[in-house]
Amino acid sequence: MPGLLLGDEAPNFEADTTQGRIRFHDFLGDSWGILFSHPRDFTPVCTTELGRAAKLAAEFSKRNVKMIALSIDSVQDHLSWCKDINAYNGEQPAEKLPFPIIADKNRELAVQLGMLDPDEQDKDGMPLTARVVFVFGPDKKLKLSILYPATTGRNFDEILRVVDSLQLTAYKKVATPVDWKPGDSVMVVPTLADEEAKKLFPKGVFTKELPSGKKYLRYTPQPE
Ligand code: BEZ
Numbered sequence: 038m039p040g041l042l043l044g045d046e047a048p049n050f051e052a053d054t055t056q057g058r059i060r061f062h063d064f065l066g067d068s069w070g071i072l073f074s075h076p077r078d079f080t081p082v083c084t085t086e087l088g089r090a091a092k093l094a095a096e097f098s099k100r101n102v103k104m105i106a107l108s109i110d111s112v113q114d115h116l117s118w119c120k121d122i123n124a125y126n127g128e129q130p131a132e133k134l135p136f137p138i139i140a141d142k143n144r145e146l147a148v149q150l151g152m153l154d155p156d157e158q159d160k161d162g163m164p165l166t167a168r169v170v171f172v173f174g175p176d177k178k179l180k181l182s183i184l185y186p187a188t189t190g191r192n193f194d195e196i197l198r199v200v201d202s203l204q205l206t207a208y209k210k211v212a213t214p215v216d217w218k219p220g221d222s223v224m225v226v227p228t229l230a231d232e233e234a235k236k237l238f239p240k241g242v243f244t245k246e247l248p249s250g251k252k253y254l255r256y257t258p259q260p261e
Pocket of ligand 1: 076077080081082083084157165187188
């Protein structure tokens with residue numbers, strides 16, 4: 038079964054995009070990367086998603102995350118669609134977005150990356166691409182994967198939130214609890230001994246008492 042699992046290295050594919058031909062590893066360089074796929078050009082949900090992604094480009098760039106989209110259809114179609122996306126955002130109908138869109142006309146990448154949605158088909162009965170989000174770390178390994186069907190648009194605020202969690206937890210021995218937002222307290226990872234946790238988190242470690250008597254619910258203010 039094709040697809041990508043957490044920890045897998047991003048395939049170093051070559052593709053035509055709205056910003057020229059790319060080799061994926063060269064495109065990523067030493068940055069984090071986000072690849073988000075779309076079922077088809079000139080479709081309503083995708084247009085709203087790409088409009089929002091364009092508006093958030095500065096936020097991703099601040100986090101050192103390179104963005105790239107993928108949709109079935111040609112570069113020419115993508116460029117023409119970009120005008121609609123910019124107009125939807127209330128801007129000049131330019132052909133440019135702040136990130137490239139891969140042209141996956143023959144669905145080769147969508148198949149290789151496990152992105153097809155069998156429930157949504159084009160007029161020829163071919164499956165469309167689902168709404169996948171892949172986040173790659175600077176080591177080019179897959180850190181996060183989200184898979185939505187074509188009929189459900191994603192929440193790009195949530196995608197930024199998970200990037201914040203991924204980057205924090207990549208560098209600190211913490212995990213982020215339910216509904217965490219940047220600035221909230223975080224959990225000390227279970228593998229860290231109490232003594233070590235005290236040294237690593239000088240702002241303090243707060244343990245919640247539980248009926249089991251087990252001391253696993255350990256909070257600390259978000260480390261710098
Ligand atoms: C959309 O982007 O609106 C869409 C695309 C494919 C299936 C359903 C909705």
